[in-house]
Amino acid sequence: AQRVTQPEKLLSVFKGAPVELKCNYSYSGSPELFWYVQYSRQRLQLLLRHISRESIKGFTADLNKGETSFHLKKPFAQEEDSAMYYCALRTSGAGSYQLTFGKGTKLSVIP
């Protein structure tokens, strides 16, 4: 069965500092990886997905199949980045629809 691990429950960084939220996964096939974000009192929303290879709000994430990682990075943290971040995986192949989530990392950006 697939599994997503986010080793940090809480990450605090100063405004302007680089941010890296770690995500590791285990899955024998070729997965799709996502990052979801939940701002305070808002619903969970998609931040980015690896297949689109785009940068959203300054965040990027690269799928490293060798290390089975999909870390989320931003060079300069902003206060508005404070939120819960969830890494999620969807398996490939027919019938793939359910997302497997990590436990989440709470990012706190200190002004």
Add this chain to the structure above:
Amino acid sequence: NAGVMQNPRHLVRRRGQEARLRCSPMKGHSHVYWYRQLPEEGLKFMVYLQKENIIDESGMPKERFSAEFPKEGPSILRIQQVVRGDSAAYFCASSPPSRAGGEQYFGPGTRLTVT
């Protein structure tokens, strides 16, 4: 588009009562997913439905839990004879019919508390 709607947002039930959670998908979406989030945990998949069909319920507990998505109206997650361990946040997500499992849009969740 109002987005995925869930109600109620908060639900308190005594042990042994029934809980009914409702989810209205985004307009034009015909795929609905239910996830449960226990305290300090990530979201865990429960069930995937299309209109009038349960496609995958591999994440549903074997007893007391059921889900439906009728032709008309919202999707319902029903928990019978609730126990304290059912206290959690329940999230619904929907996606368009073009591809199952395409980007899933999440609702605000229903926080169930069992006393």
